Amino acid sequence: MINVQDIRDTARDLLAKGEVRAVIGWRAGSRGMAAEPCVVTKPEEADSLVWDPTCYHNLALQLVNDRKDLVHSKKTATAPIGIVAKGCDARAIVVLLQEHYFKREDVYIIGVSCENSGVLDERKVKAQVGGFAPSAAAFDGDNFSVKTAKGDKKLAGREVMADRCLECRTPFPKENNTAFGDDKTGREFDAQFAALARFEANDEAARWEFWQRQFDRCIRCFACRSVCPMCFCDECVVDSIEMKIAPETTAEEKANRIRWIERSAVRSENATYHMTRALHLAGRCVDCGECERVCPVNIPLRLLNTKMEREAREAFGFDPGASIGGPSLVASFRDDDPGEFIR
């Protein structure tokens, strides 16, 4: 079990010594029980950091934002930036490093292990506590306890943990500068890709019908894209009306900007959006589950992303977020790559 004070002390120490210019972490949220991301810049603010089963957010996104701020304000960083990272956050950082988005020495990773827990799925919690929104949550090693208006309630871990955490094998942030908590790499609640396997038990017609329904419901709010640390491009290829105009952009480039899909939230365009996104995340998505969590209309996006992940695992033995040095999935080619699927 991690003592949150350890995390705070480390952050305070790093800030006091000037070894980092800020620490990205979670603090108590202003809405219900969920913690929220924060950036701590002064040693005395370090005590606001929290670590509990509502630290859902993948903080790697804050790293991306920090880097964008630096580039756009044309500032150079005075010191590395610190970040508190759980297993999936660290995997995302590894992919960003693999894609040279920043350098390893630009970040100081304070790893936190999820050990035998993970984060809650608020929808599951609400179902268990009869629709009441809890105001706080804690984990005692086996069970979650949540505070609700009707008093405290104990919930079995398996019942309310997020699907991605049930399937997670790497709850320990392997890439770190310092880490807290036990390394439970390889722990298994659900088999990996269990949710996907359950879905794929349906026949093709049923699956297609299911996805048509999902694509009909998407409102193209792009929350999924905004929350994803891997969706860091300045301009997304699916944007049909936005185009980043740089001084060197020629008139011809402007005229020839790519209009792969239309902005309108109709089934065909939504389907294209989601398939493009899934392909662009193949070998990059680390299954932090954030996109699925933030979707206002509950589209099960993990089914798309883990499908790609499983294909890459089975065909090429590829494990996103496992190593900084290796080539990216889509860019690498080996003589013995399987080719049976090419017809």
Place this chain on the structure above:
Amino acid sequence: MSEKRTGVFVCHCGNNIAATVDVKKVAETMAQEGTVAFSKDYVYMCSDPGQSSVIEAIKEHRLDSVVVSCCSPNLHEGTFRENAERAGISGFTCEIANIREQCAWVHKDRTEATEKAIKISRSAIRRVAGNKKLDPIAVPVTRRAMVIGGGIAGIQAALDMANAGLDVVLVEKLATIGGHILQLSETFPTLDCSQCILSPKMVEVSRHPKIKLLTYSEVKEVSGSVGNFEVKILKKPTFVDAETCKLCDDCAQVCPQVVSNEHDLGLTARRAIHIPFAQAIPASYTLDEEACLGLNPIRCGKCKDVCEAGAINYDMRPETITENVGAIVVATGFDLYPQEKILEYGAGNVADVLDGLQFERLCSASGPTQGHVKRPSDRTEPKEVVFIQCVGSRDPAQHCAYCSKICCMYTAKHARLYKHHVPDGKAYVFYIDIRSGGKNYEEFVQRAMEEDETVYLRGRVSKLHRTKDGKVRVMGVDTLTGQNVEIDADMVVLALAMQPSQGTADAARTLKIGRDKDGFLAEAHPKLKPVESVTGGIYLAGCAQGPKDIPETVSQASAAASKVLALLSKPTLSHAPTIATVRNSHCTGCEMCVTACPYDAIHLENGKAVVNEVLCEGCGSCSATCLRAAISVRNTSPMQVHEMIEACLSL
């Protein structure tokens, strides 16, 4: 859009396209396209009148771009781009719509094929609307060539190029050049001695001022591209200074280490320090490091003690040599299919069952028996010899599917040589059928049958084994009489299949050139580009590309040489300008394109991808990989691809 004036030219290709595709309808439908100002069909677009009509139409109708719906761009893209240039518009505003290989040849239904041809043509029209006028990029070339492999193919290519004035680097893996010919006794169809035809050429190589010979060397790394390759070669130490060595043989006399002699295919032995054979080029001894007791005066040191010339130096180290060349000829030759894989004929474990090359050594005056045919087991003269053809060849189920082409001929030669050495002997040949196409070849086989009384038995040998009285019992059928045949032979010679040499596989990997399904080097086009590899500036010669005899090997080597000479005849090469370009604003510097590029053409500068325009071949791998659409190939921009897809999907 209305200003665009594209011309569409639909070819019948005789009946090749017209039989399956309604070419008239394609031409008529294309005329309706908004950007098309002219459209026609013609029976052979690539014929002289066909080409002239393209040029005329461009001029007459003020066309600014051209689509030719015909065969693969591999064949005639160059032709029609040149026509466009001649008519005064940029060649890069001409695109090919492949309606032959990708349509007419693979479909049967005329209506469907016509519909598809229309879509293919339409997509090319949409694409060409976005094409820019581009000028070729001029690249300076290195006017030197490299030949890899010093068999007859490599020797011939090197001599041809050097005699034409080109500097040539010849790289041979073994300690001497010469290749397999040196192991042959006499050669069909004239029965002249192989050493006599090859030795003068080998000497010429060693004396040629334009040829730099690197033996005992292997190519380890190749970078660059056509016109400018950088090749790293590893030269192994021979531990003997070729200049000082006097060929006195004193060292070999005292060397205690005896190993099997590869030149005689194990029929004789040699010492650790040895000369591959008397006429070796370079003329020098070689110390085989693996067989030596340890390159150390404490362990042995006998050879060094005895060498009066002081030619032996145990401190020689491998050397890496870098050569810059403009073109490379790969002539890495063949190996015999391993006898161990022929289980039905004893997998190499039955005494006196030899392969063809071993038999050549037995007939050779410089061979283990000084040219007297004696069987290895007891050194007696064999009185009955069975030759078996097609061993390992033409057997797709278990061995090689292809015909090794030369075995019919060399088996006839073997039978004749045997009869010349042992006139009272009996020679039998088991064959499937006889393939003796070639000048004077059929006559040669006839002579084997008639003059030299060889018994030809049409059929397969099912198995063979050693008998108690020291014979090899061969069991087969004669399919012409339908009878089983059993022969107790003194010796059996297997005409094993030819397969690409191990060195060919290695070279293909280092040079990143393709191989065919049997492992031979793949030519760029089986008919029209038989000596070109798929990679520009790399050419093929000899048995590395497929089974051949000497005349064919020599012709191919000279052909490869002339291709290199043509390529390097000018100080610059023109490089296609259809290369990748980067949109800096969108590049995030992820380096995926760097990994994906098969030509190492991309590197990063200040966090953005930069393309080397000489190395880029415009393959589009980077463009397909980049998630940010930040890199694309000129005249194949994402927008053009989008238009093409749309054209194909629309009805």
